[in-house]
Amino acid sequence: MNVGGIDRILRIAAGLVLIVLALSGQIGAWGFIGILPLATGLFRFCPAYKLIGFNSCPLRKSGE
Structure with a gap:
């Protein structure tokens, strides 16, 4: 996973609108x-x- 939070919501909304x-x-x-x-x-x-090595998903704590 490298897409998280607001980035994910915006992608889904923009895709649906288009x-x-x-x-x-x-x-x-x-x-x-x-x-x-x-x-x-x-x-x-x-x-x-x-x-490009970018990640907008927050890091997970170990054990989750």
């Missing part, structure tokens, strides 16, 4: 790119973060 706008015809098919932030928010893992 997908809904694409389905309603308000924006073009490019709106389905919202699947990417939605998936990274739901799975709490971002491959791009892994590549």
Whole structure:
């Protein structure tokens, strides 16, 4: 896991908004790119973060 907290919520919200706008015809098919932030928010893992060594998820205490 490298996506946490507010980052996760924003990714899920942005992904859902883009997908809904694409389905309603308000924006073009490019709106389905919202699947990417939605998936990274739901799975709490971002491959791009892994590549650059970034982690927005707080450290877990041992034993949790």
